[in-house]
Amino acid sequence: MHINNILGEVEKLFVGFPNYRLFKKMNDDILVMTGLLDNQQVCLKKCVIKNPSLFNSFFERIINNNTSLVYQLLPSISGGFIYHNNDYCLYAYKKVSGDTFTFTREKAINLGQSLSRLHNLLNVVDVKTNPTVLENMIEQFLSRNLTSLSNGILRSQYVFDYLRNNPDIYQKRQSLVHGDMWAQNIITNHHGITFIDFDCIRIFYNDYELMRCFFISLIDYIIKETVPIQSYIFEFKGYFKSYRENFDIDLLSAFEFYLFIFCLECEVEDMALHNARMQVFLRKRNVLQFVLLKNLKVIFSEFNNLMVE
Structure with missing residues (x-):
C-alpha cells in the first residue's frame, strides 16, 4: 500500500510493519502513528470489511470532496483503499480528533x-x-x-x-x-x-x-x-x-x-x-x-x- 503524504514510504508498514516503533496502540484494532501533529497523524485499522467493493466505490467518489463529514482514507497503490492480509483487512486514514x-x-x-x-x-x-x-x-x-x-x-x-x-x-x-x-x-x-x-x-x-x-x-x-x-x-x-x-x-x-x-x-x-x-x-x-x-x-x-x- 502506498500513501501520498509527508510520511514517505508508508507502504512498508503493511508488509510486516517494519516501522512498528512509530506506532502506538489506540485499541485492539487500531494503531496510530506518533510524533506528529494531531491533524497529520495516520491510523491503521485492522478489521473485516463486509463489502469491499461498496467500501471502495464510496470513498473513490468522495475522495476529492474535502468534506469533514467523513474521515479521510488514504488510497492504496494497487487501487482502492484496502490492504488484504489473509482473513482480515487493513486500511489507513487520517486520525480524527474530537470526542x-x-x-x-x-x-x-x-x-x-x-x-x-x-x-x-x-x-x-x-x-x-x-x-x-x-x-x-x-x-x-x-x-x-x-x-x-x-x-x-x-x-x-x-x-x-x-x-x-x-x-x-x-x-x-x-x-x-x-x-x-x-x-x-x-x-x-x-x-x-x-x-x-x-x-x-x-x-x-x-x-x-x-x-x-x-x-x-x-x-x-x-x-x-x-x-x-x-x-x-x-x-x-x-x-x-x-x-x-x-x-x-x-x-x-x-x-x-x-x-x-x-x-x-x-x-x-x-x-x-x-x-x-x-x-x-x-x-x-x-x-x-x-x-x-x-x-x-x-x-x-x-x-x-x-x-x-
Whole structure:
C-alpha cells in the first residue's frame, strides 16, 4: 500500500510493519502513528470489511470532496483503499480528533442534520432494491425455534402483524448506508460531526439507520427504565425533526420498520455464542427490544406527535 503524504514510504508498514516503533496502540484494532501533529497523524485499522467493493466505490467518489463529514482514507497503490492480509483487512486514514458523540438537545439537532447530509452523500452510489435481503432475514428468523430466542413470542407476533399490515414491504426503497451507526462511530469536533468506521457499509434502509442510531446510542439509559421511553424521544426530538428537513420520511412508519428489522435480526445471537463482548451487548439488546415492544402505544403516539408539530 502506498500513501501520498509527508510520511514517505508508508507502504512498508503493511508488509510486516517494519516501522512498528512509530506506532502506538489506540485499541485492539487500531494503531496510530506518533510524533506528529494531531491533524497529520495516520491510523491503521485492522478489521473485516463486509463489502469491499461498496467500501471502495464510496470513498473513490468522495475522495476529492474535502468534506469533514467523513474521515479521510488514504488510497492504496494497487487501487482502492484496502490492504488484504489473509482473513482480515487493513486500511489507513487520517486520525480524527474530537470526542465520541453524546446526546444533548443541541447536539441531537446537529446529528440529525449531519446524518441526513451523510445519507445524501451515500446516495451518490446508485443501488437497486434487492427484495432477497428481507426475504433471507425473514427465512432465517422463521427457521429458529422461538423458545430459544429472547422475547421470542413477542418478536414473532410483531413480525407477523407487520407483514400482514405491510404486504408491499419487499419493494421498500434501499440505499447505501453506514451499516453500524451509533454514538461511538460519531466524532464531534470543531468541524461539527465526523462519521468514522464504515467497515459495515452496505445496501439497506435510511430510515432503519436513523432509528437504530438513536436507540442503540441511548441503550444504556433506556434499559434502566428510570425514565419513560417516550421521554427520550421527546427530549431529543430535534434529532428526528432536523433529519426530516432533508428527508421526507414518516417517523412512525420508520420506527415500525426499525422494530420489525430489530425483531428479525438473529446475527447478534449467533455472534454471542463465541464472543463474550457480544454476550454483554446481546443482554442489553434483548432488554431494549422488550422495552420497545411493551411500550408500542406510547412510542407510536410520540412519533405521531412529532409528525404534526
